[in-house]
Amino acid sequence: MTSARPPIVCLLGPTGTGKTSAAIAIAGRLPASVINFDSRQVYRDFPVVTAQPDAEERAACPHHLYGFLPTEEKMTAARFVELAVDKIEEVRGQGRLPILVGGTGLYLRSLLSGIAPIPEIPGEIRRQVLDRVAEEGPQALHAELSRTDPDYAAKIHPNDTQRNARAAEVYLATGRTMTWWHTESEHAPAPYGALKVGMRIALSDLEPHLAARIDVMLERGALDEAQAAYGRCPDPDAPGWTGIGCAELLGFLRGELTMAEAREKWVRNTRAYAKRQITWFNKEADIHWFAPGENGPIADLTERWLSERG
Structure with missing residues (x-):
């Protein structure tokens, strides 16, 4: 079977479910590059707080659209699509498979289904x-x-x-x-054939992992990272500060929360966010679901899918 639309692989699901490791498993089988579609991982000042891929993960294959945006700049779905399309074409030009990895469902839907043509706001x-x-x-x-x-x-x-x-x-x-x-509005789809692979886990099983992950972030210097970012951008309304983790640490830095309160709020908000992500992706069609850690079967599926496309 062949398809005229260029292939991309999309690894999606809630935060903390091992999407990056699955992408690296695919990249271990065939030439591939990772392209971020997480709205928080674009921020340069917060690599630890937003769980951006570390140096070892980045060394495994090329990674794009991570940690490039200053805290005071905003990212929109429309801007993401422009950047992602450019990167997809760049990666394809290198003979590599684009693997989109993230948890911002709106960004992925906008890329695959087109951006709604919202009129200019007066x-x-x-x-x-x-x-x-x-x-x-x-x-x-x-x-x-x-x-x-x-x-x-x-x-x-x-x-x-x-x-x-x-x-x-x-x-x-x-x-x-x-x-x-x-x-509901009319908009044109992007010209890609997408294999959508989702990480499925019950929220009750994911929740303790999320709390432990936040503790690891704190051990790895999340507070120092936020302190440095606050020195560069003290505006609490800057877009980069609105992310989960960033907002709670900012509350501590501004004396509005104790560290214990900031951590508790961070855990609670992360759980609520994961729940929203699970709800969003459960409504998406054509997703091949796997449990976190099933990286070998995910890589197998990707190879089969590419082979069947011809």
């Missing part, structure tokens, strides 16, 4: 929303979002200034929710 509406954020905080916008677009609200953190403001301004300007724009 400046007056944008200023109105930003004024509300300054006065009431992103939590107020998130509470409204939970009523108007509960599916999208479940995917973002109440403290995420950028995404809550974006959802509010889009709804005000268009009368449509973000969920509608991402699922």
